[in-house]
Amino acid sequence: MGVVRKSAAPFVAPGPSGVAVRDRLKHLTAQDEHVLRAVGAHHGTLASRDLKARCADGPNHSAESWAGRKWELTRVSSSRIAGAITKASHDQWALARRCQAAHIRSLEAGIRTLKHRLSLPIGAKGTKRAPGGYRSRSEWFRKSRRLRTLEHRRAAAVADWQAGRVRVVRGGKRLFNTRHHLAEAGLTEGEWRQRWEAERWFLAADGESGKRFGNETIRVTPDGQVSIKLPAPLAHLANSPHGRYTLTSTTVAFAHRGVEWADRIEANRAVAYRIHYDTTRDRWYLTASWQRPTIQTIPMEAARAKGVIGVDTNADHFAAYHLDSHGNPVGEPRRFTYDLTGTTHHRDAQLRHALTQLLHWARRTGVGAIAIEDLDFGAEKTREKHGRRKSFRQLISGIPTGKLKARLVSMAAEQGLAVVAVDPAHTSMWGGQHWQKPLTTPHRKMSRHDAAGIAIGRRALGHPIRRRTAPPPHDRSDRVGHRTVQADHGARGREGTRPPATDHAPGGMSPSGTRKRRPSAPKTVRDVPRTHQWVQDSLMHTG
Template identity: 65%
Template sequence: MRGGKRLLNTRHHLEAAGLGEAECRRRWMAERRFLQADGEAGKRHGNETLRVTPDGEVSLKLPAPLAHLANAPHGRYVLAARVSFAHRGEQWADRVTANRAVAYRIHEDTGRGRWYLTASWTLPPVQTIPLATARARGVVGVDTNADHLAAWRLDAHGNPVGEPLRFAYDLTGTASHRDAQVRHALIRLLHWARRHGLAIAVEDLDFQAEKTREKHGRRKRFRNLISGMPVARLRARLVSMAAELGIPVIAVDPAYTSRWGAQHWQQPLTSNKRRTTRHDAAAVAIGRRALGHPIRRRTAPPRTHQSDGCGHRTVQAVSVAPGREGHRPRISGPRTRSVPPGRGANAVDQNAQHRPGRSAEHETWQQDSQ
């Protein structure tokens, strides 16, 4: 019986249920009035027959005999009411934005006197791949900011390729508007990464314990900045949407990516036709760390060692050297002959190097008796 076992049992016990035959028949007819359409991946918003837009507009694709009843282009009929999903609404919005398959069913609830639209989909199992396979064709480094995502493509050797990308979003207004902005920025990033077959490298950020006044004191502007960054929302959305599209995501340590990126990559990547920002340089640093390469570039050797006779020396550490991403030891002693106040104790002993004139500058000279 259409309506299930419960409605059939009610039909056989009308007196116990306190219903008449007419009321039971009305419920039976209501159970037969439904409209259902399976989803189609790749179609607009994941369903061609029964389409629901991210803002809740419902439209039906009418068959040919009913095409004259259409009130929208392409033989579609748009319903006056709009829908919203309280349960897993963010996941549904991510799927329809990415044009993933979503099945819908419209039915009437006679007990409440309402019509409901139910959405359903199948979650494919998330496949994990080796790290070497994920970064075989390169990655796109993504730097998360308060109003945009800065991205730059890197090849397998850690070299920036092409031009930097920027996916902007506006986090002002209502919560639904902010969610839509983040979702649209991520889907543009994911579609671009899938076209080039790249993995996405992001920072594993967590500002839950980093935006308190006890941590940053009176730096109100900075606390407002990190509080406004949608880190947790972006991370959750990116992982779920990338899994739907089959795009690997690599999370890296966020330590010093912005500082070292600006120090080592901002100026070399700036030209007359391209102005590289600090965020673009940070995206390069994130991508290099995901590929297993050090962020800091090779520094120039001393001028006396730049010839082929002495060999080319650099401070670049090999890829297997432990601690190559750590702090470099500070060179002790003053850099010039003018010693800053309080630094004399850290200066090296110049007399031990037997330089001409050094002993005369620091102490009285005496001839050896032998």
Template identity: 70%
Template sequence: MRLARRCQAAHLRSLEAGIAAIAHRLAQPIGAKGSKKAPGGYRSRREWHAKTRRLHVLTDRLQRERVDFEAGRVHVVRDGKRLLTTRHHLAAAQLTETQWRERWQAERWFLQADGESGKRYGNETIQLTPDGQVSIKLPAPLAHLANAGHGRYVLAARVCFAHRGQEWADRVEANRAVAYRIHLEVARGRWYLTASWQHQPTTIIPLQAALAGGVIGVDTNADHLATWRLDGHGNPIGNPRRFGYDLSDAAGHRDAQVRHALTRLLHWARECGVAAIAIEDLDFAHDKTREKHGRNKRFRRLISGMPTGRLRARLTSMAEGAGISVIAVDPAYTSRWGAQHWQNPLTSRTRQTTRHDAAAVAIARRAQQYPIRRRTPPPPHDQSDRVGHRSIQAEPCAAGREESRHRTPDHAHDAPSPDTARTRETSAPNTVRGAPVQLTFTG
């Protein structure tokens, strides 16, 4: 129910954003050019008329959704859309009507209960002992069906967890909250029990401590994660790495693909000895509406396919268990400036650096609080130093940061030793070219 309410609130925000975009463009003259911050008018009178009608449709839809939201009413059916589509294509799904009906009913045959810390084994309604015994607290109308004391029904089957079983056992023995869900898997004909719990809030450590061993920059894309490792001075180390995923299947498959990509990323960070991962703080919630980007369906499909929210939540929880810090940085101009300052210098005959790899370097340097550009303007002319580029990739206290000039050997010229003071004594005014100048050395 809470998830449905959040989706309903997100749908309301999407409708409001679409109505505001259409109203703004309708107020502009036809053919007016837009800017980077605001779109212009519509290109033709025909499009203006069509958007006027769409504005009325969205306004009516927004009013209906607001009435449902204020009344606390949501229109949702558990796993209804996918199963409904399968019902109209039974031959393609290789199912009979009876088999489909079993799946439809199985989606509603489940029992779940949230845990509570301090209760016995972390859950009062569904209790699971460390040795795998499951018991359910029956409600008062069903108390006569109990086969154990205190109105509980003990199942004959035993349960064990192959994944994170030791972590679950530690929580149960400490009487910490654990939520359970019992559901039927029709394809296998088995009942399954799923346990879930919430980790403690992430511990915040100082930024300098997290960046002491370097950082890995992560550029999020629609089908892969482009990463590059940087040392403590902001210099790229080794070659970039890519972790791909496929988001073209069902929700469970997409979630598994994201989880697998993040697992490989965290394993690589452990191998490198890096304790921090830098990622962009992306949010396309207001950019997915078609009213903002108009007919650019390809771009809207691209940003809608990026799993920004799911990836950020997964990375935070998985990195906490791995002991790796996550640094969220501002995503502004990382791809553009990364390609401008890092793509060509990092490209060689054996390595073709892409725009996404360069963006990963820019993200990591921004997390290290270094500027993205590689060089500063040269210093002005003076007697001690001439024009030359100076690196700003190292900290001010690092040795060799200014890259001082090579020392000239003494035998290269007839200059005195550094410890010898030199003074100049001028004689009478010289008006003849080539007249000698009297020099006196005092030691």
């Protein structure tokens, strides 16, 4: 018999550390667009060269090489632009290394699964914990060849890791591969080239506290006027003093967090800006971002005090249930649907809309926290683990785990709600076993996902998922200990039985505890006075 692992303790997720808002740059003149394109292309070329140099350094990177690269960039741009480019190169290289390590772990997981299944006899049955053998010798042969392929890939990836080699594509690997499939993408070569060049532009600047309006390179005034510090080779394009170019016919106004942004720039606090060109819509955008001070997470007791909303995440909806502080379901289950097909912007908008509805409902219920599973399907998406179950792999791949947690924490902090992450083990199975049938009524249709929301909420509150423990297995209740109920440990009589709901206990037992028989009243008699009342017997004291 397998041993059920111990569930990890729930914890309050830390709050967001940064903020980003965006607005469109409207009514740009031809000269404005020409300057933006020229500056973006110039800085993009410098960023490509610096990234190549950073990748060549590999793990041998040092402060001296960093200073040398920054000095070379400063000669053809500015010190601030050089700092922003080198920082972006370091971040991109570090991200590539993390992805490389994750790829190696995925290959090792697939190799372990293949070796286990190949070691079993043909047709061996699997268990819930481990898959069985392959169904035929032909499948066994194909999987043995795939094992050699994965081992070769792992050896190449490990060699790259040890040598410090990474593969990075400025502009994106997906867009790069689209060049060879223009017909399927519905693009011409000119359209692809325009998109490729725009993605490789670099129009960004980090903020600086103490400088005017929080940024010296890309400056946005309180009335929304945008100006850019031009690099030395493009200084002849300036239309403002000190080598700056001011966008002549456009202003920005951040509708979301505009007051917070205005407070920062008026106090000359750091704000980073990025200008981006959307080739599909032919629009320019400006994104402002800044860091927030670390938000102290509230204690777990405070998050549980007003109850929680248990949320079960699925591929197309959130199943949510309101639980009070004692773990009891309140009201009816709620479902917030979303559609994760289509473009990235559409999926992101669907997710934000569903989370907004969830948070508004949580505010109306008065809870203090939202409970959600700490999901990570990295090991569940592998082709080797689930074999032919391609639809299941696509299903769990469609569940937004990482983006969901990050966005939920950020949006919940604005509503004054905490996010409690719980262990996802057995929530759907135990929730359906203990809560789905008892809460199903002719007017309420409970699904397995609704019951899982209750299980997640109870685990976040520190209660067991089961409504109560099983009765004692022996004839005496004190042989293996008393049964536990939901009442607090200090409550009197918490281990006793419930009092009868009527004046007559089951089986003819009177309220006084003595069994007595009496003839039933004739059916023709309508008014029969009560001969007894429910009176609590006094306690007997023996000397």
